[in-house]
Amino acid sequence: MIQYAQRFSEEESLEALNPKIRKWFKEHFKELTPPQYYSFKLIRLGKNVLITAPTGSGKTFSAFMAILSELMDLADSGRLEEKVYCIYVSPLRALNNDIYRNLSKPLEEIYSEFNADKRITIGIRTGDTEQKERQMQLKHPPNILVTTPESLAILLNASKFSESLKDLKYIVIDELHELANNKRGVHLSLSVERLAELCGHDFVRIGLGATLYPLEEAARFLVGYNNGEERECYIVDATWDKKMEFTTICPVKDIINTSDEKIESAIYKILDSIIKKNNTTLVFTNTRSGTERVVFNLMKRFKYSEQELAAHHGSLSREIRLGVEEMLKKGSLKCVVSSTSLELGIDIGYIDNVVQLGSPKSITRAIQRIGRSGHKFYDVAKGEIIVVNRDDLVECSVMLYSANKKLLDKFSTPMNALDVLAQHIVGMSLTKKWKVDDAYKLVRNAYPYHNLQKSDFIALLEYLSGSYVGLESRRVYGKIWYDEKEGAFGRRGRYTKIIYYLNLGTIPDEVAIDVYEGKRWIGNIEEEFLARLKPNDIFVLGGRLYRFEYARGM
Template sequence: MNKKKLINIAETWFSNQGWKAFAFQKQTWDAFLKGKNGLLNAPTGSGKTYALWIPIVLAYLKQNPNYKTKHRKGLKAIWITPLRALSVEIEQAAQRFANEIDSGLSVGIRTGDTPQKIRAAQKKSMPDLLITTPESLQLLLASKDYDKTFKNLQAVVVDEWHELLGTKRGVQMELALSRLKTVSGELRIWGISATIGNLEQAREVLLGPNSEAFENSVLIKARLKKKIKVQSIIPKKMERFPWRGHLGLHLLDEVVPIIKNSKTTLLFTNTRSQCELWFQKLMSKYPEFAGEVAMHHGSINKETRLWVEQAIRNETLKAVVCTSSLDLGVDFAPVETIIQIGGPKGVARFMQRAGRSGHQPGGESVIYFLPTHAIELIEASALQKAVKKQAVEDRIPYLLSFDVLVQYLTTLAVSNGFFPNDIWPEVKATFCFQTITKEQWRWLLNFVTKGSQSLQAYDEYKKIEIEEDGRFKVNNRGVAMRHRLQIGTIVSDAMLSVKYMKGGYIGTIEEWFVSKLKPGDVFTFAGRNLELVHIKSMQVLVRRSKKKTAKVPSWMGGRMAFSAQMSELLREEMYAASASSTVTSNAAGKSEELKALRPILDRQLKESIVPKQDEFLIETFKTREGYHAIFYPFEGRFVHEALGSLLAYRISLLSPITFSIAFNDYGFELLSDQEIDMQQVLDNNLFSEAYLMDDLYKSLNATEMARRKFRDIAVIAGMVFTGYPNKMIKSKHLQSSSQLLFSVFRDYEADNLLYLQSFRETFEHQLEEGRLRLALDRISGQKIVWKNCEKPTPFSFPIITDRLREKLSSEKVEDRIRKMLKSLEQ
């Protein structure tokens, strides 16, 4: 069958559905059938599944002219998805096409949710297309004779590649693909990615730099003009001293008409705690929504999540309060309206969420932006411009993640074993390990067989044996079982199951939150007020409570930081606000958001200034708490955390003074009981890049941060065992085990690659050292404007109240802030 006839099969099927294939779909079919690898850049809901599944089926038909009478068994394609929730969706779409053209191909799913019975059946006979996750693919590589399973593999499709890129799961995929390229001779590799800034690099990471696969690859962009309309929910009365969280829930009444006027609405929150809070407030103030509004986040049990997703598809729900658990391609066309609560912290995330409405190709997406404090209106204004410019972030890939490589080598040793000379060129050809040296490679082989020089006396670290023929192999069944249980790179705090006393599973909650509760305490979870009865063997046993007040759980991953792109857009908008603050309020061309900010900008000008493009603002004032110095780089909380510590350390070198540091996405505060000599700070050029790493090291207690980072590295590298199902090891025990190892390496083996990696990741990923340098470089070129103010300014107020929130309970915070506002408004 020639290519024209094959394409005709697909086009006929499309027209039978009443569809017309997009240009990008046809381009992808053509490229795949020509034997190309590639990266497809297409938005959610644009038909990307059929762009790649169809040519995989057509290629099979071409190779097997007798496909109707003689089906060739075995695995032919793997579809990788980062979220289990997406697998059912892909399975239904793929099976539909395979059945309706009578191809005889079967589709199966293998994830952490797949029952043991189905896995056993798959072991005997694999489906033609397997939909799986990066972790489950590694588990297949850890099974005996995996090379026979993958021998006839023709294609691997990595869906949502932008979500994996820039994470250790992405590194896991790079290593798995490096093996599959060797095992399956005729392999075609494709990625599907939403829009990111570095698409070319994304293709290079997926296929391997300078590889044959990369040389024979294409980048296909779906040029679908998606109209996105951003509409801010602007409060009728604008507060002059904004603070986080205050405005959000005060706008609840503005949200309800939007929900009532739409068939279905998704309310996106940035954190699971915020999600719980909004759901609770919505239900208590508008009980008529009972049964029509639901909640969706990653800690709620799977059955509830699947029910919610199905209910959105059937339009039986009016609204869902959710987190990024509904960000990725869970396909449900009928969503009409999106509300984003609070700044999304990144342009790509915002556009992805906006794309959930008008999810049909050609439909307009409307996204409402609801600020949680007034200054977030500047973010809304910036996002409108970003959407027009299609200005989205890069995803920065990891380099030299030795912990993932140690895990991968153990995976290969658990299955068939490996010869280092065979695996070395494969590893070296990946993007992550392109600069690995022979010396580092030898160190890693030594580490997996002997446990590195400082641990040679302990047998538990000698996991891999070297057999007579030179093969590296795990022969201990206990080691193999523990390794399979721990495959993966997502390391979170220990999760405890939340269950009713009388039975019934509700979801999971992090150990660190529960450890603060006493029996009898009431907390909100999955939209219910629950009373803690007791904690028993990794289970939190609860009963329903009628108490009105309850603690809202928080999760460690709760605070996202601004992307560099978002920071830049925010600064541009701030400079625009500065320009508008010097002219009349109805300045032509100014956004509605900036006009609404008028009262705040007027008050800010009364006390201080709104910084212009060439200005860097520092404000100082005294309150009963002490002497405040506030700095405004507008660079995101991670950069501000580092910058605040750096500056505090450098000031302390000039005169002995101690500070408490607070920061948010806009700036940071140094608070002290004695006055800072700000003129001395300015004269000594404390924003210099000179000795940056040295000073950061001393100022931040980098060793402590690296120690925390090392816990994750130790878990991924398999040095610390997290426990068996239903018998997980407590978080504090994991922490103490990894801390012990960290101390051993620090004292006796300072050149240990995993120990050094913990520092490298702390600086590169947590403190964003590259961004910090750029920020210092920018500040050194600006004119520093120091304003000695009488009292707190509108810009400083959110930072001060954030600090109070860290220290006080929510009721006390509210009272304290009201008193502060009263004195400021006088």
């Protein structure tokens, strides 16, 4: 049953916390934020909760204060064991690092004050995790595991480590709005149901998001079904509790009859004036190439230095991106231009103003981006959308109207995606022999597959087992065995495991060419762009100019 949560009093909310956690919280925060009035008690009572609230509203602590309280209770009574009690899943690795820091700090301060012997442990498990750390986690599993959707799917097939997941109590899924409307989220929903089957019991499911509509469907996506019945979930809706002020700016009086050159010049003059009147401005474009172009033009036209202006996008090296994020936190940058990489909840400190250059193509995205300003909950989020042409002007005016009416884009989850299901069936076959009915029941517990027809499920098993005539002539071989009479399936062939790991996930592969300055990796460019470069050509990456010398191995 999906229902909206009732607000508890401050006393009731704080009473739900472990005394040590409560003392730390009261020393660091003057009051609870709106979502915390609902979540502390509900999570402590073991209820599934969907929390939707803007950036800076304390969503992380809304979820974790109750979780840390339970673990602290176990530690205080000497019952905290070396196993995973909570899994935190985020679509961004950078968010995982933030969560690790944000949870480690209060724990260290509490340990320092109370001289605690038994400590709550936190570990990160992503594609960046070194082998040494993975071996350490196998010997000493962390109490809180911070990971990504893809790494979670891998762990479900890691026979030794998966043993430490069997007593799981909580799973926290962050940035739910980034997952609920694509196949990456579909993939995760199946992983969560497989995790529940592995545990042999259900666990508390907590979803965190900023801009979700409709909330009831988002809650169903989070908790799924149990034998055809909706699981219980409480919705905490604080989406519009933060004040926002944003406007649409047309750079010229007559955008239809003004030349592109004059419009472009006017846009950069407006950008420059906004940057100069604020301490820190975050500018969003819609593409990585657009980000590079804006940074280059601002530096060229207004003489900004690299210490004042920076680019941030996924094609830059991790070292450069972390450097930019650190400078933002310190407040040493006047402006950062980003494509989408700073759109989600990475901690980047205080932003005075957000500028969206061109239409963000979605009301939800506009609110998400502008919500990055005024990072504290009671700060006003301020932003401008600068239109670049006539169509933009119409589109952004409608967006502004819709946002003021508190209307959001409806998310749409891909339903019954057989390509994603095929991955999980192969993954499941690697763990044990499955009864078809048991596997079908598990799959239908996931929201994106709750109305999957059994005939489609059987057809997929037949395909994966190579039953169709002519598949082998096309070099498509069976990955599983399927026995219709026995009503069972399992692993087939020694290479199935390798094939599974090499093809896991739904993030499309990109052909990216690494760029080096001497021996230092600075980022990558597209293969198509490289094909146009000739020796001594000048190109821009991360807002800096580089001279192309040669390409190796092409």
